[in-house]
Amino acid sequence: MARFDGENLDTALEIISRYPVAKSATIPLLHLAQEQDGWVTDEAMEHIAELVGTTPAQVLGTCSFYEMFKREPVGRYLVNVCTNIACQIMGGEELLHHAEQRLGIKAGSTTPDGLFTVEDVECIAACTEAPCLQVNYRYAHRVSPEDLDRLLDDLAAGRLDDEIPPHGTLARTRQHIPADRAAGPADPTDTPEPVWLVSHAAPATETEAP
Amino acid sequence: MTITDAPKIVSSRWHLDDGHTLARYEETGGYAGLRAALAKAPDEVVEEVKTATLLGRGGAGFPAGVKWGFCPPGVFPRYLVVNGDESEPGTYKDRILMEKDPHQLIEGILIACYAVGCSQAFLYVRGEMALAQERIAQALNDAYAAGYVGRNILGSDFSVDVVLHWGAGAYIVGEETALIESLEGNRGMPRLKPPFFPAAKGLYLQPTIVNNVETLSNLPWILANGGAAFAALGAENSRGTRLFAVSGHVKNPGVYEVEFGVTTFRDLIYAPVYGGGIRHGHELKAFIPGGASAPWLYPEHLDTPLEAGVVGRLGTMLGSGAVVVFDETTDMVKAALRLVRFFARESCGKCTPCREGTTWLERILERILDGQGRPEDLNLLMDVADNISVGLAWPPTQTTICPLGQSATSPIASAVMRFRDEFEAYLGGPAPMTVEVKGAAFVTKPAAAPTAGRTQEAVDA
Numbered sequence: 001m002a003r004f005d006g007e008n009l010d011t012a013l014e015i016i017s018r019y020p021v022a023k024s025a026t027i028p029l030l031h032l033a034q035e036q037d038g039w040v041t042d043e044a045m046e047h048i049a050e051l052v053g054t055t056p057a058q059v060l061g062t063c064s065f066y067e068m069f070k071r072e073p074v075g076r077y078l079v080n081v082c083t084n085i086a087c088q089i090m091g092g093e094e095l096l097h098h099a100e101q102r103l104g105i106k107a108g109s110t111t112p113d114g115l116f117t118v119e120d121v122e123c124i125a126a127c128t129e130a131p132c133l134q135v136n137y138r139y140a141h142r143v144s145p146e147d148l149d150r151l152l153d154d155l156a157a158g159r160l161d162d163e164i165p166p167h168g169t170l171a172r173t174r175q176h177i178p179a180d181r182a183a184g185p186a187d188p189t190d191t192p193e194p195v196w197l198v199s200h201a202a203p204a205t206e207t208e209a210p
Numbered sequence: 211m212t213i214t215d216a217p218k219i220v221s222s223r224w225h226l227d228d229g230h231t232l233a234r235y236e237e238t239g240g241y242a243g244l245r246a247a248l249a250k251a252p253d254e255v256v257e258e259v260k261t262a263t264l265l266g267r268g269g270a271g272f273p274a275g276v277k278w279g280f281c282p283p284g285v286f287p288r289y290l291v292v293n294g295d296e297s298e299p300g301t302y303k304d305r306i307l308m309e310k311d312p313h314q315l316i317e318g319i320l321i322a323c324y325a326v327g328c329s330q331a332f333l334y335v336r337g338e339m340a341l342a343q344e345r346i347a348q349a350l351n352d353a354y355a356a357g358y359v360g361r362n363i364l365g366s367d368f369s370v371d372v373v374l375h376w377g378a379g380a381y382i383v384g385e386e387t388a389l390i391e392s393l394e395g396n397r398g399m400p401r402l403k404p405p406f407f408p409a410a411k412g413l414y415l416q417p418t419i420v421n422n423v424e425t426l427s428n429l430p431w432i433l434a435n436g437g438a439a440f441a442a443l444g445a446e447n448s449r450g451t452r453l454f455a456v457s458g459h460v461k462n463p464g465v466y467e468v469e470f471g472v473t474t475f476r477d478l479i480y481a482p483v484y485g486g487g488i489r490h491g492h493e494l495k496a497f498i499p500g501g502a503s504a505p506w507l508y509p510e511h512l513d514t515p516l517e518a519g520v521v522g523r524l525g526t527m528l529g530s531g532a533v534v535v536f537d538e539t540t541d542m543v544k545a546a547l548r549l550v551r552f553f554a555r556e557s558c559g560k561c562t563p564c565r566e567g568t569t570w571l572e573r574i575l576e577r578i579l580d581g582q583g584r585p586e587d588l589n590l591l592m593d594v595a596d597n598i599s600v601g602l603a604w605p606p607t608q609t610t611i612c613p614l615g616q617s618a619t620s621p622i623a624s625a626v627m628r629f630r631d632e633f634e635a636y637l638g639g640p641a642p643m644t645v646e647v648k649g650a651a652f653v654t655k656p657a658a659a660p661t662a663g664r665t666q667e668a669v670d671a
Contacts, residue, residue: 018373023395024394027375027376027377027392028375031337031378052395054395061396061397062395065397065558066398067378067379068337068378068379069378069379084552085299085300085498085549085552086299086300086458088544088545088548089458089459089536090459122297122552122555123298123300123301123552124297124338125296125297125302125305125338125339126302126305127301127457127534128302128457128464129302136340137337137338137339138340139341170337170340170343170376171340171376172344173343173347174347175350177373178354178355181361182360182371183330183360183369183370186287186289186330188287188414191329192286193284193286193327194329195367195369196252196366197327200253
């Protein structure tokens, strides 16, 4: 599996339909590929290029810019420990070292059983809850080394399966715009002045060029 | 202390477990601002927001109503792009707004689209914020079903789709032209400007307004209560209320909504209802007033009000409302390295001074911390910083397309000027420095040690 399969292809087409220019769907589709396979494969990027009307090289160019896209397999659980300033001064670096020692790997690598990947990450917007981390982009706040041990045990034992989906799945709720409610995408080359501006225009002060 | 009884404008539902649901939102006054907006002409809504003097809450602090006015007349479609890519170190407010009150943001988006005449809105949420994405997706689905979003909103002739878009991990995408590049499916590299700012040529080269999540979240209240009621709060140009994240070595780290312009840093850091003071037995050494890009402030600045102009004249900024507090145990050389490493990692690589400069700053600081520094390294650090932002002035001079590069010079100039002794301790002796700084916040220690930052416990101890 690498190209989008049946249900994911439907989702991909639905996502593309929301944009006036298909290429804008590139990043959401890269997320969908990662959700399907756990990482972004070359075949998926080729399929995305077909779907949005660009080349595989252009998709790779976009993909390689963004840290969340993994172009090789990572662990089922991506443990991202923040060491940026607010976390650093509250023990974030020590927490990262604890994770490395406990799992026997350096940040940026994966345990041999394929369960955990550890990363040293930049600020994840939980500065008042330092030190903090994310597992597959789900937060843990004010984490002590003991909390981290418990968290890793619970993950390994499958006790958090309901709360934390495997790596690749971000939001489990998707936006759906019902056809009978959609205003539709606004084509950059062919969209007139919005009707509510026209209907509310004050005739006395109307000086704009048509 | 200036603790005022200003209303909670954007955080009124944070204490509720179900504040993110449509039912609770409607019960607590939700979508009243949209109804009030639809009862007015779009121009009148713009006037209401101008009356409010709503400064953008993303970092640059530009008045939202004025920004809206920069769209060239007669050019359509116009787009609204919502910047939910919160990632300035120290900043934590937009994520809470998106997780705890997504309908308030959606309502703000609708009001802005109605006022400006935007035919489509894109809500760009930072990739790493899974819960925010889920809450917004659910809120949008519910809002569409209830007739608040989409075609003929609330039976009017106002129609707009709000599309939820996910980022994928890149700080630079918080810069508005990089955000637009990313939304077009490209690498998130900023565009050269002038000649064209997004309001003239933005997404798909059409007029585009980029507004921050907190900025838009203020609109429902402003429309429901009037721009004058908003402007009655605060002082000078800093009106209404504002969210500040107080993190680091305080007793009560948290995100607090305070009256803008009149509340002081001392209130924010020491008031029992806010930061609660420095952690037990310690004293204030320094604080970052507005995120990693802001020059630092010190105990002698505590009585400064949270007012954009006043803080600007001190040579720094309120930025993204991120106050990071350091006590005396903080190693300022290490802190400077961590901040510079952030900018080095997040530089997009487009402009040489930023790409090369931030990387060399990181390497030199690493060498100093490893005990391999040379006495001339202190001046070298400042020289590299001076090459990225000439004169180390405030507002900073820019040698690059976007402000990321110059932002990395703030922690360098702050740490070196104020805590030169800590660098010299690593370097094993006095280090000469010839680079001159112009920024007013890059100050040396006052002759007499200030006592303003000392906690009562520390004095008692």
